[in-house]
Amino acid sequence: MIGVNHYLVLSGLLFSIGFIGVLRRKNLLMLFFATEVMLNAVNIAFAAIGSYYGDLSGQMFAFFIIAVAASEVAVGLGLLILLYKKYGSLDLDVISSMKG
Amino acid sequence: MYEFVAFYIFAIATTILFLxxxxxKNVLYSMTSLAxxxxxxxxxxxxxxxxxLGVVQLIVYVGAVMALYAFAMMFFDATKDVKEKQQNPQLVFLLGGLMALVFVIMFSAPVIGDNIQALYPVVDGVGNAQAVGMVLFTKYLVPFEVAAVMLLVAMIAGIILAGKKMDYSLTKCEAIDEEMSVELEKGEE
Structure with missing residues (x-):
């Protein structure tokens, strides 16, 4: 049988992949994909710990994370469309207006 | 044995796909592998x-979220490769690798607490969906309703942000107005 640690290590690796994506992506749509990867990794950890302790709270939290992710995508894509209409590009270097 | 093989197939395939x-560089490849x-x-x-949870993941993520991305990609040019200027790629991989190392050490260490008790234990004799329903509609009823309101707010925000003035370009509105006025003048003549 596989223990909970296998799932947690997998979750940590996937989270790191998403983290690398967030750091290296400059395109806003790709940045969204990387955040989805991170959210999915966290969901795996919640489900694994929940099943390890025989507790349903982990699954509950994963449900609420899925709900939050769905609404985040809805609002975020609306904003992306507005940004694309305004600047004609989704590149962060192009649309950055604060020169800090 | 069966669980072992399945876990490693899923784990390796997921890691490669997310990588x-x-x-x-291509948005379409990126989105397909994410799905x-x-x-x-x-x-x-x-x-x-x-x-x-698995069924919800399939329906909400693979069904709804990826369909939303696919529709949104109609607004952006998806066939072109994304050009991204990398300022310091080594640093990114160093940070990501360090983070992965820390996570792996943290999670593979045998530090799982013994004094943790299941708050809402899995009920015996019923299926997973039934057990989830029993907990969700008793203990987590208020967060459930709040999540419903949040989804409603997100839906309205999406409609307002993306849906308004679909036939009207926000960047080219001045040019269109000028064209319209020119056409009107021509019509008057």
């Missing part, structure tokens, strides 16, 4: 005995 998502990785993650949920 493609993060590294690919495939999410399908395999639902397989992991089924392995963990969270059947309902």
């Amino acid at each position: 493609i998502t993060v590294m690919s 495939a990785g999410m399908v395999l993650i639902s397989g992991l949920f089924f392995l963990l005995g969270a059947d309902f």
Whole structure:
């Protein structure tokens, strides 16, 4: 049988992949994909710990994370469309207006 | 044995697919591999005995979220490769690798607490969906309703942000106005 640690290590690796994506992506749509990867990794950890302790709270939290992710995508894509209409590009270097 | 093989197939395939998502230059490849990785993650949920969560993952993530991305990609040019200026790629991989190392050490260490008790234990004799329903509609009823309101707010925000003035370009509105006025003048003449 596989223990909970296998799932947690997998979750940590996937989270790191998403983290690398967030750091290296400059395109806003790709940045969204990387955040989805991170959210999915966290969901795996919640489900694994929940099943390890025989507790349903982990699954509950994963449900609420899925709900939050769905609404985040809805609002975020609306904003992306507005940004694309305004600047004609989704590149962060192009649309950055604060020169800090 | 069966669980072992399934877990490693799902784990390796998911990692490779998500690496493609993060590294690919093409938006279409990136999105497709993300969708495939999410399908395999639902397989992991089924392995963990969270059947309902796996189905929700399939319906909401693979069905709704990826369809939303696919529709949104009609607004952006998806066939062109994304050009990204990398300022310091080595640093990114160093940070990501360090983070992965820390996570792996943290999670593989045998530090799981013994004094943790299940707050809402899995009920015996009923299926996963039934057990989830019993907890969700008793203990987590208020967060459930708040999540419903949040989804409503997100829906309205999406409609307001993306849906308004679909036939009206926000950047080219002045040019269109000028064209309109020129046409009107021509009509008057």
